[in-house]
Amino acid sequence: MSRERLYLFDTTLRDGAQTNGVDFTLADKVAIAAMLDDLGIDYVEGGYPGANATDTELFAQSRPHKGKFTAFGMTRRPGRSASNDPGIAALIEAKADAICFVAKSWDYHVKVALETTLDENLASIRDTVKAAKAAGREVLIDCEHFFDGYKANPQFALSCAKAAYEEGARWVVLCDTNGGTLPHEVEKIVGEVVKVIPGDHVGIHAHNDTEQAVANSLAAVRAGARHIQGTLNGLGERCGNANLVSIIPTLKLKKEYADKFDIGISDEALKSLGKVSRALDERLNRPSFRYAPYVGENAFATKAGIHASAIMKEPETYEHVSPDLVGNKRKVLVSDQAGKSNVLAELDRIGLKVDKDDRRIGRLLEIVKEREALGYAYEAADASFELLARRTLGTVPNYFDVSQFDVNVEQRDNALGQRVTVTMAVVKVKIGDESMISAAEGNGPVNALDQALRKDLGKYQDFIKGLKLTDFRVRILNGGTEAVTRVLIESEDESGEHWTTIGVSPNIIDASFQALMDSIIYKLVKSGAPA
Numbered sequence: 251m252s253r254e255r256l257y258l259f260d261t262t263l264r265d266g267a268q269t270n271g272v273d274f275t276l277a278d279k280v281a282i283a284a285m286l287d288d289l290g291i292d293y294v295e296g297g298y299p300g301a302n303a304t305d306t307e308l309f310a311q312s313r314p315h316k317g318k319f320t321a322f323g324m325t326r327r328p329g330r331s332a333s334n335d336p337g338i339a340a341l342i343e344a345k346a347d348a349i350c351f352v353a354k355s356w357d358y359h360v361k362v363a364l365e366t367t368l369d370e371n372l373a374s375i376r377d378t379v380k381a382a383k384a385a386g387r388e389v390l391i392d393c394e395h396f397f398d399g400y401k402a403n404p405q406f407a408l409s410c411a412k413a414a415y416e417e418g419a420r421w422v423v424l425c426d427t428n429g430g431t432l433p434h435e436v437e438k439i440v441g442e443v444v445k446v447i448p449g450d451h452v453g454i455h456a457h458n459d460t461e462q463a464v465a466n467s468l469a470a471v472r473a474g475a476r477h478i479q480g481t482l483n484g485l486g487e488r489c490g491n492a493n494l495v496s497i498i499p500t501l502k503l504k505k506e507y508a509d510k511f512d513i514g515i516s517d518e519a520l521k522s523l524g525k526v527s528r529a530l531d532e533r534l535n536r537p538s539f540r541y542a543p544y545v546g547e548n549a550f551a552t553k554a555g556i557h558a559s560a561i562m563k564e565p566e567t568y569e570h571v572s573p574d575l576v577g578n579k580r581k582v583l584v585s586d587q588a589g590k591s592n593v594l595a596e597l598d599r600i601g602l603k604v605d606k607d608d609r610r611i612g613r614l615l616e617i618v619k620e621r622e623a624l625g626y627a628y629e630a631a632d633a634s635f636e637l638l639a640r641r642t643l644g645t646v647p648n649y650f651d652v653s654q655f656d657v658n659v660e661q662r663d664n665a666l667g668q669r670v671t672v673t674m675a676v677v678k679v680k681i682g683d684e685s686m687i688s689a690a691e692g693n694g695p696v697n698a699l700d701q702a703l704r705k706d707l708g709k710y711q712d713f714i715k716g717l718k719l720t721d722f723r724v725r726i727l728n729g730g731t732e733a734v735t736r737v738l739i740e741s742e743d744e745s746g747e748h749w750t751t752i753g754v755s756p757n758i759i760d761a762s763f764q765a766l767m768d769s770i771i772y773k774l775v776k777s778g779a780p781a
């Protein structure tokens with residue numbers, strides 16, 4: 251059966267740049283455009299030449315690209331000719347394969363925002379498409395507020411879309427600009443539009459103000475649209491746009507779409523989607539969303555014991571698609587929601603071979619549940635779980651003992667009369683028969699303790715020299731006088747491996763000490779340090 255082509259249009263660099271807190275540099279834009287090209291996106295909208303210096307510069311020179319590099323702007327201003335509109339001139343000068351014009355299609359907006367007549371708006375659409383076509387550009391028209399406009403005055407909204415199509419716009423894109431339209435409304439209205447404009451010229455641009463932008467995009471496709479606009483990670487004005495990182499795997503992997511459509515994304519590129527999504531977050535200097543469908547860290551993480559037990563038998567029992575298809579990994583977590591199957595799966599990942607009927611598995615699970623009741627959270631502390639498992643199975647050497655530590659925080663005036671806070675830690679360590687004392691200053695009590703602890707570990711010093719603490723997170727549990735502190739420490743070593751350890755105590759220094767000790771011992775175990 252031959253499949254229809256469905257086109258993807260990315261507007262991360264234009265609508266995504268309208269996200270509160272996002273501010274792309276030219277270098278960001280060039281790098282993200284290249285990433286989208288490698289993924290196989292058909293249209294990459296780079297920005298709005300003439301609106302700001304970055305976008306003007308981006309379109310000032312041709313850059314190598316595979317997809318259609320697209321410039322964005324508005325239709326000619328009311329009362330001007332297209333040839334006398336500096337905005338149109340900037341778009342035609344832009345080094346782009348295609349131009350996407352935003353046009354009004356809601357009568358209310360024409361009157362209130364444009365302050366012109368409905369006829370002048372239609373003339374503006376026609377003149378603009380003609381001018382860009384005459385300059386040899388592929389033309390797309392984003393019909394702004396199309397769905398609200400259609401509900402208010404269907405005849406006028408349709409006449410805007412038809413004007414663009416009749417003048418030769420390749421795509422007439424129906425925009426849910428305010429993001430308030432629901433999927434059944436999108437499906438119905440797009441169904442009406444494709445009766446007058448062929449579906450292979452109709453697109454959808456959905457905003458996420460009711461969390462339905464992805465559903466609305468798919469509803470439009472069901473009704474006949476063949477072009478989807480969206481962004482990476484759902485960036486975009488207000489609550490964002492349709493998230494292409496969710497739409498792409500759905501189109502590739504869900505039978506209703508996969509059987510019917512081809513998109514420009516290969517099976518191999520699909521596996522890189524998580525990397526692309528994280529690369530964008532890195533550029534934006536923000537953590538990746540762990541709950542992101544398909545690509546998030548939690549997308550294939552199973553916590554419940556009943557689920558883990560079935561997943562161990564057949565992964566399909568609790569997975570809607572296989573994680574490998576989207577370059578993700580299955581994770582079975584150990585926590586107070588776990589059963590023996592979770593523990594066995596995690597031991598297998600760690601590389602500890604234990605018989606499934608071994609009584610120590612049940613004991614380990616009991617310990618995990620007892621400790622989680624005290625405030626530990628092993629699903630977030632992989633290295634502490636591994637040590638707990640190895641200790642329960644009897645395989646962690648007793649490398650060293652800390653027989654005493656002392657942390658002192660002092661605030662005083664220095665010789666210049668300035669108020670300073672000085673923190674100092676002293677640690678007494680016993681390694682075999684040898685005892686040693688180390689002292690260190692730090693910029694806080696935990697830092698001083700860490701410095702002192704790792705200053706001299708005798709014969710183990712070489713094993714820990716690449717160890718670095720990269721994150722320290724504290725959470726107070728229960729609150730009030732019963733409060734306990736949970737500390738999570740993230741560490742990294744010279745090989746780039748990351749791990750997380752945990753400590754829990756009513757005292758923050760104690761909790762931090764437990765997490766620090768676990769981190770060091772984990773590193774020694776991992777490095778194969780001798781007892």
Ligand SMILES: CC(=O)SCCNC(=O)CCNC(=O)[C@H](O)C(C)(C)COP(=O)(O)OP(=O)(O)OC[C@H]1O[C@@H](n2cnc3c(N)ncnc32)[C@H](O)[C@@H]1OP(=O)(O)O
Binds near residue numbers: 352
């Ligand atoms: C739904 C969307 O996301 S559309 C994309 C919106 N994106 C942006 O606005 C980001 C980039 N924008 C900008 O940098 C600036 O707004 C510019 C450079 C485009 C224009 O700046 P200014 O000339 O100072 O105009 P300003 O932004 O104040 O107002 C927009 C003008 O465009 C007019 N306009 C809005 N849409 C259209 C349209 N589709 N066709 C013609 N004119 C339009 C408005 O009526 C208004 O005109 P007025 O100044 O006569 O009232």
Ligand SMILES: CC(=O)C(=O)O
Binds near residue numbers: 425
């Ligand atoms: C064009 C656009 O971004 C919108 O209508 O939402």
